[in-house]
Amino acid sequence: GEDVEQSLFLSVREGDSSVINCTYTDSSSTYLYWYKQEPGAGLQLLTYIFSNMDMKQDQRLTVLLNKKDKHLSLRIADTQTGDSAIYFCAEDGGFKTIFGAGTRLFVKA
Amino acid sequence: NAGVTQTPKFQVLKTGQSMTLQCAQDMNHNSMYWYRQDPGMGLRLIYYSASEGTTDKGEVPNGYNVSRLNKREFSLRLESAAPSQTSVYFCASSEGINYGYTFGSGTRLTVV
Numbered sequence: 001g002e003d004v005e006q007s008l009f010l011s012v013r014e015g016d017s018s019v020i021n022c023t024y025t026d027s028s029s030t031y032l033y034w035y036k037q038e039p040g041a042g043l044q045l046l047t048y049i050f051s052n053m054d055m056k057q058d059q060r061l062t063v064l065l066n067k068k069d070k071h072l073s074l075r076i077a078d079t080q081t082g083d084s085a086i087y088f089c090a091e092d093g094g095f096k097t098i099f100g101a102g103t104r105l106f107v108k109a
Numbered sequence: 110n111a112g113v114t115q116t117p118k119f120q121v122l123k124t125g126q127s128m129t130l131q132c133a134q135d136m137n138h139n140s141m142y143w144y145r146q147d148p149g150m151g152l153r154l155i156y157y158s159a160s161e162g163t164t165d166k167g168e169v170p171n172g173y174n175v176s177r178l179n180k181r182e183f184s185l186r187l188e189s190a191a192p193s194q195t196s197v198y199f200c201a202s203s204e205g206i207n208y209g210y211t212f213g214s215g216t217r218l219t220v221v
Binding site: 048093095099102 | 115140142151154157159165167168199210211215
């Protein structure tokens with residue numbers, strides 16, 4: 001069945017770049033998403049990439065998609081303490097979007 | 110613009126009690142979803158409603174029922190709560206397939 005895998009933790013220093021990685025299994029997914037969850041809050045859609053794209057840039061966020069390896073990454077440039085959160089990768093499954101377990105990003109001042 | 114509103118935010122139930130989690134969206138979205146979030150397991154889909162008048166099972170529907178009351182509201186009912194249902198429950202909505210979701214802020218449920 002479909003599965004989305006992410007590493008559970010990432011720690012970076014303020015000002016450095018963060019790279020959060022994700023692998024997925026359903027090669028027919030049309031869209032892949034990144035969501036951010038801050039403490040005590042729901043998930044917030046950060047960005048998405050269409051499956052026929054290799055890269056998408058949105059201000060400090062860069063999404064890279066390697067369809068051959070089914071690998072998705074989210075790069076956050078100039079990481080700030082406000083970026084500390086859990087980041088979820090998700091693959092489009094029609095009405096059954098599949099979420100990874102989330103990567104907790106710690107930003108050290 | 111409120112987005113997706115969930116009530117209550119916190120609830121403690123005794124085993125065997127019943128309760129209904131409420132969800133309402135004001136974005137005129139067609140589709141609505143209920144997920145549960147457990148540590149280290151990400152989000153798991155309980156039920157979804159593709160459009161008003163339809164509901165379908167997700168990955169973990171056992172012990173739950175849902176009602177799509179109208180286009181705005183989608184409720185989740187626990188008929189006989191069990192400790193295994195201790196979790197954070199999120200409601201979400203979307204315009205439909207291939208659209209990202211808007212999530213509510215969650216209901217933290219503890220069953221003792």
